[in-house]
Amino acid sequence: MTADVYAAVHAAANWLDEHNGAGHTELMARILKVTEEAGEVAAAWIGATGQNPRKGVTHTYGDVAAELADVAFTALVAIDSLGFDPADVVAACAAKVTGRLDVPAMSGGTHS
Template sequence: MTADVYAAVHAAANWLDEHNGGGDAELMAQILKVTEEAGEVAAAWIGATGRNPRKGVTHTYGDVAKELADVAFAALVAIDSLGCDPADVMATCAAKVTSRLDVPAVTGGST
């Protein structure tokens, strides 16, 4: 079962605006949320690789992946809140990256 990611992103952005109000302060909070989530990725990676000898291994690679997904979702919410279409922004980004690679462009979605 595949969730409609972009519908969920839009719903989250709307929910945040309803609860926190819109405007620059809310946009700033959403952009800073991306950084906060990135810090959680770093903590999960340190935990997955046991780089803190006092704590040892506290996370899995799956935990790291989940934290990376949180970063991606937070970024998409911020994009939506800026008034841009996250799907279009991501498609443009994917095309830019693909154009730099020695591979054919990827089309379609996941199955």
């Protein structure tokens, strides 16, 4: 399943290249898109917790999770657009975090 995610990331980056180009400005837009998506997470959280008394509860935790997934996917597309393998970058990040937690590295599944 993980390979399917990274295949979709690469396909999305290629699709954006074909439709929007791949120059410096487009790369900047893809990076800024991560921030836009994060704002949608914040809006969903506010809606899920009813923090806007005028609107009340307008979202679910499932909506928040879906918005978080949008952030993650958008970030992976930006990494791919920078010319890096998102799977390698995420694996390196996971290893860094695991090292900080002083827990054994996870074994088992692969992302191939």
